[in-house]
Amino acid sequence: MKRRKARERAFQLLFQIDMNEITPQEVIQIAEEEEELKPFAKQLITGVIENKQQLDAHITKHLEKWSLERIASVERTLLRIAVYEMQEIEEIPAKVSINEAVEIAKTYGDDKSSRFVNGVLSKMVNEEV
Template sequence: MNRTQAREWLVKLLYQYDISKLEPQKIFDKFLEDNDPEDEKDYIENTFFGVIKNVDNIDEKIKKYLKNWDINRIAKIDLAIMRCSFYEILYSTDIPSSVSINEAVEIAKKYSTEKSPAFINGILGNLVRDIIGGDANGD
């Protein structure tokens, strides 16, 4: 499994958590039972539980960039994609923000609506500009 596939699984796990409200450990254990993430297990595990641990802070940051839009109206898959990317940008030191944004947009193209990639790109780009500094290319 490569990192792109790992991110897709991570988004699926976050989506499942948000929809089902099952215990996170049960969701993760079932994932491991059905899949072999190989060398991406630590990334998936750390990011999944990291997002859940910090979901309130991440959601507050997301809300900051929503203009005339309520977080509860965001499609659950888009929210899962953004939570994953926000976590990477805010809490991970080894993933360039440009990579996280690009991956989020590609996942949105695959799993969400036609308008979602641009929406997600805009939200993440604003985060990078305002919180991290520089531009959305990680500069």
């Protein structure tokens, strides 16, 4: 499983956790019954769950005229994954994390999802340089 597929799988599972009353352990167990989760996907899932409050605070700081609760679950989940990658996984350039989030948004979001995700993440990178 390439990193793109691992990101996509992590997104799917984190989205399920965000949308349903299901524990991360249950989601991971169900997912592993279907196929073995790769270490990168597990790292993203665990990292986002463990750092959710800090990630949400960081995202909220860069939102204009939006609250985190108003953002659709697709975009919120992708922002969390990308911000986690940018903050915690040094070997992945921020541009790669942004591009991957945008591409997944094109698949799972609506027509505006990819632009929204790109805008928020680009703003973060530009303000933190």
